[in-house]
Amino acid sequence: MQDFARANSPTRSKSLMLSDVRIRLAGRTLLALSATVMPGEILTVMGPSGSGKSTLLAFAGGFLDPAFEASGKVLIGDEDLTGLAANRRHAGILFQDPLLFPHLSVGGNILFAIPQSVSGRRARRELAEQALDEVGLAGFFDRDPETLSGGEKARVALQRVLISAPRFLLLDEPFSKLDTALRQQTRDLVFFKARASRLPAVLVTHDEADAEAAGGLVIEIGREGDG
Template sequence: MCLKNGNPAGLRLDSVRIRLDGRELLAVDRHVAPGETLTVMGPSGSGKSTLLAYVGGFLDPVFSGEGRVICGGRDIAHLPAEERHAGILFQDPLLFPHMSVGGNLVFAIPQAIAGRKARRARAEAALADVGLEGFFDRDPDTLSGGQKARVALARVLLSEPNFLLLDEPFSKLDMQLRDQTRSLVFDSARRSRLPVILVTHDEADAKAAGGEVIEIG
């Protein structure tokens, strides 16, 4: 998580602006406290996902962005994506099909956790945390949509991110699974004290997140 002097500091978007061909798509100036969610709502093409790309460090060069992204007391806006340590969930879980469920999780565990047994134990504990105990050796293709979403969440949390970026990760789930997955994601973020930015067009997502909502577009 974003730490300052050893304490959770949250994530600050300081005068962040996204432009396309000189036209301003959005402007955001907000602080997201540890465990809280900032929701950005708007229609397709309004710049929601582009905001996440700027914060995460993978902005398409067709767009221009400016403003500070402050994590742990330092501006990370000019760092490469791999140094920002953002945890990202997209509409699709994006699991590696050539790896087992456990392999997907072990891949995300920081190298500081050494040893095959220790890394497997960490992955198995993460699966248990999302209600998938015993799924380590499963093929991702055999999982339901809800199970894949849970594995994707476990993988993100295992990577020990500084903050979470959620790009409409519930939109392809049916209504029941959507409610369950929302609760799991936001409860996990609160327990882990991670600041979260959610972009969505669904008011139910914003309500489940329970934080401040910015409407754009």
């Protein structure tokens, strides 16, 4: 039987470096920053709407809209990812919405993300069920995602990301649409999992409570006088 923790082994974790990243739109600089995020650390980038927070994640993940001009590098360890397609960067991404596939069951959503290196129907199902059990969703494998609460959907989305064996995490305000109690619970879970998996993570948010809970370096962009 495959083990969920082993499938997401921290031994391969390396630091994430954003080197001299500069993003422009229509000749205007939205952001300029450099940072190194060590395994298990969370870099928080804060700023108001329109400040370029999400474009930073798009640049790091390899899916930046061509309307933007970008320079700088994204590195994992010594490996330069800047010229690679998004699917070759192996970024794990959480958005504001869980974006679960409605045509798949809860378990089907998890199975979809399991790497092909895990072979055998039984082994893949056991791994998916273990992932659900780890976040209090034992027995949810055959459930329709539409029957889940917001917090349950967020937990499925998180486990789907982690089971894909990402090299780093990109968190695009993933707590902003949850109510206060769920936001705290989900925030704690996501940050705990990021640290336990020894993955470097970049969080973008406008919520100071997110930054405080993340506990790492905070970079503010888009404030008066920036850029």
